[in-house]
Amino acid sequence: MRQFIYSLLFLFFFSAADAQGIRISGHLPSASAGSLTLNLLAGDGYYDTYQLKTTSNKAGDFEFQASPGRIMLAELKLPGRRVKLLLVPGRDLDITIPEDGVHPIQFKGDGAKENELLGWSVMGKSPFFASADYNANPYVKVTRGQWFDRIQLPVETELKELDYRLATAGLPDSISRYLRSETRYAFQCFLNDFANNDLRWGNNPDRNGLLDMVMNWQPIPDSSQLIDGFYASMFVHRVASWQVNRLAEKMKGNRRGIQDAIADYLGRSFAEIDSLVRLYGERYMLSWMYSEKYLPRSIRDRVVYNKLMDAMDAGDLATGFWLMDRMREQYPSGQYFRAAEKIAGNVRERLDVQSAAGIVFRTPGSVSTLDELLKPYRGKIVLLDIWGTWCGPCRIQMEYMPALKQQFNCKDMVFLYLDMDEQAKDSKWKDYVKYFGIQGEHYRMDDKGIEAIWKEVKAAGGETNRYPTFVLVDRNGKIRIANAEAPSSGEKLSAQIQSMF
Numbered sequence: 001m002r003q004f005i006y007s008l009l010f011l012f013f014f015s016a017a018d019a020q021g022i023r024i025s026g027h028l029p030s031a032s033a034g035s036l037t038l039n040l041l042a043g044d045g046y047y048d049t050y051q052l053k054t055t056s057n058k059a060g061d062f063e064f065q066a067s068p069g070r071i072m073l074a075e076l077k078l079p080g081r082r083v084k085l086l087l088v089p090g091r092d093l094d095i096t097i098p099e100d101g102v103h104p105i106q107f108k109g110d111g112a113k114e115n116e117l118l119g120w121s122v123m124g125k126s127p128f129f130a131s132a133d134y135n136a137n138p139y140v141k142v143t144r145g146q147w148f149d150r151i152q153l154p155v156e157t158e159l160k161e162l163d164y165r166l167a168t169a170g171l172p173d174s175i176s177r178y179l180r181s182e183t184r185y186a187f188q189c190f191l192n193d194f195a196n197n198d199l200r201w202g203n204n205p206d207r208n209g210l211l212d213m214v215m216n217w218q219p220i221p222d223s224s225q226l227i228d229g230f231y232a233s234m235f236v237h238r239v240a241s242w243q244v245n246r247l248a249e250k251m252k253g254n255r256r257g258i259q260d261a262i263a264d265y266l267g268r269s270f271a272e273i274d275s276l277v278r279l280y281g282e283r284y285m286l287s288w289m290y291s292e293k294y295l296p297r298s299i300r301d302r303v304v305y306n307k308l309m310d311a312m313d314a315g316d317l318a319t320g321f322w323l324m325d326r327m328r329e330q331y332p333s334g335q336y337f338r339a340a341e342k343i344a345g346n347v348r349e350r351l352d353v354q355s356a357a358g359i360v361f362r363t364p365g366s367v368s369t370l371d372e373l374l375k376p377y378r379g380k381i382v383l384l385d386i387w388g389t390w391c392g393p394c395r396i397q398m399e400y401m402p403a404l405k406q407q408f409n410c411k412d413m414v415f416l417y418l419d420m421d422e423q424a425k426d427s428k429w430k431d432y433v434k435y436f437g438i439q440g441e442h443y444r445m446d447d448k449g450i451e452a453i454w455k456e457v458k459a460a461g462g463e464t465n466r467y468p469t470f471v472l473v474d475r476n477g478k479i480r481i482a483n484a485e486a487p488s489s490g491e492k493l494s495a496q497i498q499s500m501f
Helices: 112-120 144-169 173-201 207-215 223-228 230-250 255-266 270-280 282-294 297-314 317-330 337-354 370-377 392-398 401-407 423-435 451-459 491-498
Strands: 022-027 035-040 051-055 061-066 072-078 081-087 093-096 106-108 359-361 381-387 413-420 440-445 469-473 479-481
Touching: 022 081, 035 061, 051 061, 081 093, 081 112, 081 173, 093 112, 106 112, 112 144, 112 173, 144 173, 144 207, 173 207, 173 223, 173 230, 207 230, 223 230, 223 297, 230 255, 230 282, 230 297, 255 270, 255 282, 270 282, 270 317, 282 297, 282 317, 297 317, 297 337, 317 337, 317 423, 337 423, 359 423, 370 381, 370 413, 370 451, 381 392, 401 491, 423 440, 469 491
Parallel strands: 022 093, 359 440, 381 413, 413 440
Antiparallel strands: 022 061, 035 051, 035 072, 072 081, 093 106, 381 469, 469 479
16 A cells, blocks of 8 residues: 655655665575565654665565665565664675574674674564463563562663673674664563553553553653664653553543643643544644653654654644644754655655546535445445544555455446544545545545444344445345455455456
């Protein structure tokens, strides 16, 4: 879905004249040869704002040319695997992925040492306290009394080992400082995930106290740590959520008390906070409001820049443009301003280019039943995608739609999208569809209106209120398969569609 690649000539906040290039080459197992993406982690999350794509040859050889401007983490997406890399201007890197998938990745070139250390660290592997299944996690019942011995001491031991390895690696001081800082904030982010998720799901009675210990473990990063730091930036975003959630937890059951406490904490009326959150999203607004009240001025523009990237990457374009206005008003001479302007400009340009390419919007409110929605398509097979702009899994499934549309590119097939968003999000919905070029017929209903559609899906034997839901409708406008396979299933959904013809 996100096929628009921003020019690396303007990567991060440096001009091309300032940036030293890096050659990243490598070799994949021949069986894994295919498309690769190098995603540069310039914000506080895994955004696609800055990325390069290439394809390996039949022998598995590949190459990227990048100009990151500064030390930067990146993620190399290989077929079936993801690898963290540390890119340093002027330090080329060669990567060999082992054929057996068991032996470690081999690094060569000037950038080999720092990437070996990165792979050894918590940034290159899962932390010892993480588990795919919290029920099987031996640390999920850890108490405050056990925390130091079972969690903190092993973390501190690993950090001391990193310090020793850095002292003997002979790396430039700038690289050592970066690895030392980012490893600590990576641990803090992973521990935050552990406390927020595993301990909560496992009903650990000490969870809130342990989360407070995690978040107070290290100070807020300074501007020098944030300018390059991926995990440092991620940690700043999580601090804002933690502080507001702490207030809500203390006032549990007292709605008015929660509202007053949050308003007092953020220094704004609750009506203003609520309005901004409803319009532009909690994950963006809380970070911005927290930074304005509590963070040093020297790092506030970094927070705005991070959230701008987050919003644009997620298709929350109105939020992204609103944050660009804040950059323009408050930080026009800041070091992130040029990059923010470039991102916003590229988004506007893309909206203009994509606005009419095979996209049809139907007027919201013009139908109230599934029969009315499907009436214009009688005589055709319809794949109905019930989704929402707020739904992460919905967005993921849309990435598989272009291949499906190419396979069933005929006049007898219609791809119909029914978005569930409130009236206030009408422009967001349309911008999202245009920005990502989601070709097809588009309709929107609010939460109340879509209930009639769900009743008809249920009457046809389907599950309801599940986003996304895919429904296959025959030429007579009748539901044939109420819960069709998802586009990511590949041949399974193709076979279901083929059975309709």
